[in-house]
Amino acid sequence: MAKKPGNSPSAIRHRAAKTAAVMASPSAAALAPPKKRTSIAQFAREVRSEARKVTWTTRRETWITSVMVAIMVVVAMIFFWVVDFGVSFSINQVLKLTAGG
Numbered sequence: 001m002a003k004k005p006g007n008s009p010s011a012i013r014h015r016a017a018k019t020a021a022v023m024a025s026p027s028a029a030a031l032a033p034p035k036k037r038t039s040i041a042q043f044a045r046e047v048r049s050e051a052r053k054v055t056w057t058t059r060r061e062t063w064i065t066s067v068m069v070a071i072m073v074v075v076a077m078i079f080f081w082v083v084d085f086g087v088s089f090s091i092n093q094v095l096k097l098t099a100g101g
Contacts, residue, residue: 038046057065
């Protein structure tokens with residue numbers, strides 16, 4: 001069996017040292033100066049521009065997705081009913097056996 005590259009103790013120590021160095025250094029967000037406050041009007045403009053990027057599903061896509069969810073709910077319901085029936089039947093049989101008939 002071939003040995004995987006990078007699994008030697010020295011390679012592991014090297015990766016651990018690199019990780020520790022990255023974890024010890026302050027993040028870029030902590031070093032950045034605080035952001036300038038924006039006005040309510042600027043905020044509203046940015047919200048509108050982001051809202052324009054939203055893509056909505058069509059009626060057909062929504063209908064298909066809803067039908068698929070309903071089908072999966074029915075399938076899950078049948079599955080859990082069968083499992084519940086099987087476990088219940090098994091437990092009743094074991095209890096009848098232990099009660100002596």
